[in-house]
Amino acid sequence: MVLEIVVMIKQVPDSQEVVIDPVTFTLNRSAARNVINPADENAIEAALRIKDKVGAHITVITMGPPFAESALIDCMSRGVDDAVLVSDRAFAGADTYPTGLTLAACIKKLGKYDIIFAGEESTDSSTGHVGPGVAEFLGTDQASYTSESWYDNGFVYAKRELEDGTEVVKMKPPTLITVLTNANDPRRATLRMKIDATKKGIKTMTLADLGMPPEWVGLKGSPTVVKSMKAIDEKKREGKKFKLEEIPKLVDELIEKKIISI
Amino acid sequence: MVGLINAVPPENLEDFKNVFVFIELRNGELSRPGLEMIGAGLNIARKANEKLVGIIIGDNLEKLADEAGSYGCDIVLGAEGKDLKEFRTMPYSHIIGEFINEFKPNILLIPATRNGRDLASRVAVKSKAGVTADCTELDIDLNGRILLAKRPTYGESTLAEILCRRHRPQMATARPGIFKIPEKEEGRTFQKDIRKMQIPEEMMGKEIIEFIPKKSLDLTAAKIVVSGGLGLSKPQGFAVLESLANEIGGVVGASRPTVDLGWIERDHQVGQTGQSVRPDLYIAAGISGKIQHIMGMKLSKNIISINTDPNAEINQYSDYIINDDLYKAVPALTEEIRRRKEAKK
Numbered sequence: 001m002v003l004e005i006v007v008m009i010k011q012v013p014d015s016q017e018v019v020i021d022p023v024t025f026t027l028n029r030s031a032a033r034n035v036i037n038p039a040d041e042n043a044i045e046a047a048l049r050i051k052d053k054v055g056a057h058i059t060v061i062t063m064g065p066p067f068a069e070s071a072l073i074d075c076m077s078r079g080v081d082d083a084v085l086v087s088d089r090a091f092a093g094a095d096t097y098p099t100g101l102t103l104a105a106c107i108k109k110l111g112k113y114d115i116i117f118a119g120e121e122s123t124d125s126s127t128g129h130v131g132p133g134v135a136e137f138l139g140t141d142q143a144s145y146t147s148e149s150w151y152d153n154g155f156v157y158a159k160r161e162l163e164d165g166t167e168v169v170k171m172k173p174p175t176l177i178t179v180l181t182n183a184n185d186p187r188r189a190t191l192r193m194k195i196d197a198t199k200k201g202i203k204t205m206t207l208a209d210l211g212m213p214p215e216w217v218g219l220k221g222s223p224t225v226v227k228s229m230k231a232i233d234e235k236k237r238e239g240k241k242f243k244l245e246e247i248p249k250l251v252d253e254l255i256e257k258k259i260i261s262i
Numbered sequence: 263m264v265g266l267i268n269a270v271p272p273e274n275l276e277d278f279k280n281v282f283v284f285i286e287l288r289n290g291e292l293s294r295p296g297l298e299m300i301g302a303g304l305n306i307a308r309k310a311n312e313k314l315v316g317i318i319i320g321d322n323l324e325k326l327a328d329e330a331g332s333y334g335c336d337i338v339l340g341a342e343g344k345d346l347k348e349f350r351t352m353p354y355s356h357i358i359g360e361f362i363n364e365f366k367p368n369i370l371l372i373p374a375t376r377n378g379r380d381l382a383s384r385v386a387v388k389s390k391a392g393v394t395a396d397c398t399e400l401d402i403d404l405n406g407r408i409l410l411a412k413r414p415t416y417g418e419s420t421l422a423e424i425l426c427r428r429h430r431p432q433m434a435t436a437r438p439g440i441f442k443i444p445e446k447e448e449g450r451t452f453q454k455d456i457r458k459m460q461i462p463e464e465m466m467g468k469e470i471i472e473f474i475p476k477k478s479l480d481l482t483a484a485k486i487v488v489s490g491g492l493g494l495s496k497p498q499g500f501a502v503l504e505s506l507a508n509e510i511g512g513v514v515g516a517s518r519p520t521v522d523l524g525w526i527e528r529d530h531q532v533g534q535t536g537q538s539v540r541p542d543l544y545i546a547a548g549i550s551g552k553i554q555h556i557m558g559m560k561l562s563k564n565i566i567s568i569n570t571d572p573n574a575e576i577n578q579y580s581d582y583i584i585n586d587d588l589y590k591a592v593p594a595l596t597e598e599i600r601r602r603k604e605a606k607k
């Protein structure tokens with residue numbers, strides 16, 4: 001039986017294009033283009049490598065607005081087989097609980113799954129909670145923060161990069177893996193594949209397809225509320241200038257202010 | 263596993279009491295991030311006049327429990343077993359889930375380390391609770407005993423305050439290196455409740471087949487970081503920074519392109535895709551100050567920029583600016599500090 005892999009991706013504002021407002025110090029997100037969350041690109045590549053090696057059928061899913069379709073087509077142009085956009089007004093404002101619930105419900109709807117891939121975290125709200133949340137909803141095991149993963153003889157293996165070392169784990173499928181940013185070098189789409197992917201198109205699922213009541217999802221289904229958002233008070237930096245020959249003066253000041261001790 | 267079910271809030275919030283913290287172990291010891299949770303939790307518990315309960319999971323916990331008590335826990339709750347020596351998601355999340363069912367915490371704090379984050383959102387889903395990620399400020403509103411959790415988002419530019427009014431426990435993960443470890447007080451009185459646990463084989467989940475410890479550089483612990491960028495123009499430039507770092511008592515950091523070029527190991531990288539540091543002093547030599555680098559160092563208490571370009575972006579973030587060639591300025595700084603040390607002898 002063919003290995004079934006699901007990759008979860010999120011669209012985020014491109015951090016390279018994000019402009020910092022010099023007055024409020026907030027990111028001007030509206031100016032930025034939407035891109036696939038960087039870690040999710042690595043998650044797709046991790047899935048494709050398993051497909052290259054042992055064969056697999058890969059489905060990519062995202063919960064997001066209709067314009068997320070382009071990101072899904074991009075994934076298909078790299079070798080992903082199918083794509084599902086989970087989209088409904090009711091999903092808006094979801095915190096990580098209903099986001100996980102909605103994605104888990106979509107994955108269940110797809111049928112059989114052996115490995116689920118996610119990014120370690122998003123670059124915008126960066127909780128890193130969605131992957132493990134999905135695993136809990138589905139009751140699967142998980143390996144987070146992985147730099148490498150492979151499938152061999154009925155088992156899934158992964159290398160977890162921890163603060164104090166690397167842990168190599170062996171798991172029975174189904175399981176969920178979150179992939180580190182820069183874990184691998186994601187392949188690019190080819191024009192030929194892009195044409196095929198566009199022709200094939202994506203599938204969509206709405207709340208009705210998932211069969212959940214509207215108060216379970218989106219803002220209504222979220223335990224957390226964002227009470228306020230404030231630009232982080234940047235310490236005003238003086239930018240005191242010192243010439244080469246004034247370095248002794250600089251050192252005096254560093255010592256005096258107890259910034260360094262001799 | 264909870265199945266596909268929404269986050270139903272509990273009926274009676276009054277049933278939920280006390281502040282619980284997960285004290286993560288590392289190498290069989292209470293870890294720094296774990297002890298920091300005691301610090302974060304104590305502030306809240308004292309203010310609300312509630313108990314601080316420390317959770318530890320592992321093997322041979324008696325002595326560790328005593329230590330946790332001496333750091334300020336009123337109750338130490340332990341789950342002990344041979345199979346629990348190493349962190350594994352399935353049994354650890356199960357145990358904490360069971361503790362929550364039994365003790366009904368009002369608040370639960372978990373360190374935002376990799377294993378802590380791996381654990382936290384699973385526990386939250388199990389308990390139908392909300393969790394605020396990677397907090398840097400934690401307080402309590404006594405009116406309703408609501409946890410006030412603040413976290414930096416959008417690449418450290420915005421501080422979001424996040425609450426869970428109706429769900430319990432109110433969970434948060436807290437960023438390592440932010441909260442103070444309390445003073446140890448030998449002989450404090452506290453309660454100990456250590457339970458021997460036998461976890462059924464099928465609940466253990468993944469098997470850890472190997473652990474390769476790394477002697478990786480933890481830039482976040484350093485008080486002084488001396489970083490270099492492309493302005494070094496050659497790999498040997500890092501030797502010049504190393505001399506300064508040795509003299510001043512710091513460690514060497516780097517911008518990403520220097521790492522990508524192989525001039526220095528990746529564990530020296532500071533920035534969005536490297537480490538986030540907030541030392542007492544950050545010295546940026548030949549670094550232009552692109553946003554992805556700034557994100558990883560702008561919380562430093564003091565910043566010195568050494569750059570030939572008077573308009574380098576890094577200067578806007580700097581307390582002190584030396585507008586000159588780093589190959590002159592860095593050795594001059596090193597020499598000056600050496601001279602002061604000599605003079606003191």
Ligand SMILES: Cc1cc2nc3c(=O)[nH]c(=O)nc-3n(C[C@H](O)[C@H](O)[C@H](O)COP(=O)(O)OP(=O)(O)OC[C@H]3O[C@@H](n4cnc5c(N)ncnc54)[C@H](O)[C@@H]3O)c2cc1C
Pocket residue numbers: 008009010037039040043061062063064094095096097099103117118119120121122124125126127128129130131224226392393394395413415422424
């Ligand atoms: C300022 C701010 C702060 C927030 N803080 C919190 C908080 O502390 N706690 C909380 O519960 N919610 C929080 N949220 C809500 C949170 O942004 C949403 O729940 C979001 O849908 C998912 O969180 P994330 O971006 O952190 O995902 P992460 O958990 O960081 O994402 C990890 C991976 O999960 C997958 N994934 C995530 N979202 C999707 C998706 N929509 N479709 C497919 N795959 C996906 C991707 O593979 C991604 O790489 C916050 C929102 C804002 C605006």
Ligand SMILES: Cc1cc2nc3c(=O)[nH]c(=O)nc-3n(C[C@H](O)[C@H](O)[C@H](O)COP(=O)(O)OP(=O)(O)OC[C@H]3O[C@@H](n4cnc5c(N)ncnc54)[C@H](O)[C@@H]3O)c2cc1C
Pocket residue numbers: 015016490491492493494516517518519520531532533534535536547548549550551552553554555558568569570571574586587588589
């Ligand atoms: C998704 C993403 C993530 C990224 N993550 C990171 C990250 O984590 N960390 C990071 O650092 N970057 C990161 N970057 C790269 C970042 O955008 C910049 O390219 C990088 O920080 C620039 O490095 P630099 O300052 O060393 O080089 P440059 O921008 O080339 O600056 C070199 C500086 O040296 C000065 N100089 C030249 N000669 C001398 C001399 N003799 N003496 C003194 N000064 C001199 C120049 O005036 C200039 O200001 C990321 C980029 C992307 C897209």
